[in-house]
Amino acid sequence: MRLINRHPGIVLRAALVALPFVALFIAYALGSQARLAVNPSDKLMPAPSKIAETAVRLLTEPDRRSEKILFWYDTWASLVRLTLGVGISAVLAVILGLLIGLLPYVRATLAGFVAVVSMIPPLAVLPILFIVFGLGELSKVVLIIVGILPFLIRDLSARVLEIPREMIVKAETLGASSWVIALRVALPQLMPRLIQAVRLSLGPAWLFLIAAEAIASEQGLGYRIFLVRRFLAMDVILTYVIWITLLAFVMDMILRGISRRFFPWTEASL
Amino acid sequence: MSFVTATNIFQSYGRRPILERVNLSVEEGEFVSIVGASGCGKSTFLRLLLAQETPTRGEIRIDGAEPAREPGLDRGVVFQRYSVFPHLSVLENVVAGESFRRPWGRFIGAEKRAARDRAMQVLARCGLEHMAAAYPAALSGGMQQRLAIGQALAAKPRILLLDEPFGALDPGTRLQMHDFLMDLRAETGMTVFMVTHDLEEGFKLGDRVLVFDKPRWDLTDPDIIGATITYDFDARDGGIPFQTIKEDTHVFRPN
Ligand SMILES: Nc1ncnc2c1ncn2[C@@H]1O[C@H](COP(=O)(O)OP(=O)(O)OP(=O)(O)O)[C@@H](O)[C@H]1O
């Protein structure tokens, strides 16, 4: 039988899914063991047990100076920024995507402009954002927006343009105004695509968030990582990295769940 | 004055003429089938009737009104594909036929209940009652086209335009759809234009069969001549009109 037609069974599949994770863990554990054997005070690759210990401490013990558990405090600060940045971008992208996709006048005005703006490297304008919006929350949220909004607008307006002309014409023959076509035909069909696009832009959103936090901040996951870098506290960094990965993964799962739950009509047709 | 009149229609895309000198007048309630070779401009003519495009020259009027500049409530349409809204349930698709003309595109309260009741009757007529809550993706091709026709009729258009509505259906389903369409037409007396590739279907359903073709052939460049209506058959009485009249006049009747 051809390789393209061979499928693993349920058990084997589960084992294969776990394989790269287990392999990575073992490779790390071996490497760490080897280094620690040579130099017991090595900080570069702390033992998995040490990381677990640190994680428990970070998650439960409050900071001596501020009396807060910094881990949760950082998580909360970062999630608020990320949610605001992504949420505002999503709302703006839906509105602009619909306008550009449906109205030729807006398309003529904005499509080229958005295409050019999306070429600006967001991190290059970060200093400008800090100068204009200060070092507070605003500039970090704005960086996320600058980073992902052009992509979202381009993606969503393209999706609106992909709606078959026949369907729009059909709505016109039912007496629908431009507003009703946007609200009742284009918007509902755009929603599952919005979720797809947001899932894709979550990666860049995290990137911009951590970059902004690393440069100017007093709290946040990215801030903490870059702070403890000075002490070569790999155990803390790795705990945070694993935690960020987990958060990003869960967000992706939630978005996928929303898509399945609220847009059942896409399942069979897309 | 005829119900639908097309006077001296020319349509070109860029410098390429597709239709030329198309003249047509259709009475209210007529069923007009349109046939012709692939790419000769049948769909283009339907788009002109729909006012989705405006002709390069000439004008189309319905009931003597000013030529329309965009599709509207007086024209209903069913395409071969994409004629129903995938994000609305079967019932909501039919309700949309009445509600999309509203400022927010929907009904509320008692009006909504009444519209749903009417939509259920339409669905019963289309044999889709049992699928009211399903999404179109769950329907077969024939069911989807029945839904599209029901939805178009729920908006009560003055003319109905069908572009190869049964083109993608198997022969059995096609026959069922013919019966369905003929019944509906007998009930509503609607004026219908239907593009089809199936001559038999055209003659069976139509009162008239229009053939689109190029009137001349330019051997050096066939593309510089557009198509027009080259034949206009009377398709009533199974495509053999006047047979009853002839028999009446020539046969001796004792009483
Ligand atoms: N918007 C357009 N711009 C340029 N050319 C077009 C456009 N629409 C149609 N045409 C051309 O006009 C010609 C007629 O197209 P049309 O779709 O009307 O043919 P048709 O008779 O419906 O063919 P079929 O039976 O295959 O559906 C085709 O050659 C097509 O390439």
Ligand SMILES: [Mg+2]
């Ligand atoms: Mg066609």
